[in-house]
Amino acid sequence: MEFSKPIINIIQERISHRTYSGHSLEKVLREKVLNLLENHDLISPFSKYAGKARFRLLSIPEFNSKERKKLGTYGFIKGAQDFIVGAVEKSQYSREHYGYLMETIILGATDLGLGTCWLGGFFNRSLFTSKINCTSDEIIPAITPIGYSAQRTVREKVIRSFAKADKRLPWDQLFFEGNHSVSLSKEKAGKYSKLLEMVRLGPSAGNKQPWRIFKVLTRDTFHFYTINPKDGRFLQYSKFRPIDIGIAVSHFDLTAKELGINGNWIIETPQIPGADDLIYKITWNGDDKK
């Protein structure tokens, strides 16, 4: 996907918007959004391990009045007239794959000056499932409204403050070197610090930031994991964590490409001391030979 400005700026600009102007996308922008969906290669580092994904732009006029009411009763989004809805074939890595792809679309929308908000829980899944003719082999992991964002309402401010949406965990809780008890500092990360910082700024369900990344001591290799808490408070987030890691991988991958840092992705469980409580997802191997 091509962006009009540096991806680092777009990642920093993107935040969730839950209040929209109530106006549908005007013609030129609608075409640009359709272009974004139609010209997307729909490839991610998880492609080899996941089924196919597809995305559609759905607009309020496509819903009848009964459906519109159902749409309105769900969730925290106000005034949205357009939505991007996708489906992905069921497979072991379908949610990770979808997370990567949807985030690239969301960043593309941010680049166009449009507001978005990942919605994994609070939308009428069965309504959207029938609207995009989902087969029994497909799931809709999440959707996003897309449109002109309006000034935040009190309700939105409360949601953001509840989710601590503007905060992120510090480096030493997210990034490690060699094993789980040694954190990776920005200084030690060197040219990779920008890539990891872009991961850190990413959105995640409930802003839980479940990604944990380990750099191998002697190599430019990064293993991506998610936390795996067993207590009830976190269980509701377990189906979102694969999406969150897809988002993290997209930020790392897009930033690496932009900065000309070459490497490739592989899924091959490593042995990391102290990582037994985490779930392994994917590894990035840098091409730079030391």
Ligand SMILES: Cc1cc2nc3c(=O)[nH]c(=O)nc-3n(C[C@H](O)[C@H](O)[C@H](O)COP(=O)(O)O)c2cc1C
């Ligand atoms: C997979 C996923 C699912 C999400 N689901 C919802 C949701 O159902 N409702 C909602 O209001 N926000 C949802 N969010 C948005 C997060 O709450 C938000 O990204 C996080 O609080 C960080 O804020 P920011 O996006 O403004 O940086 C979701 C985010 C992700 C990544």
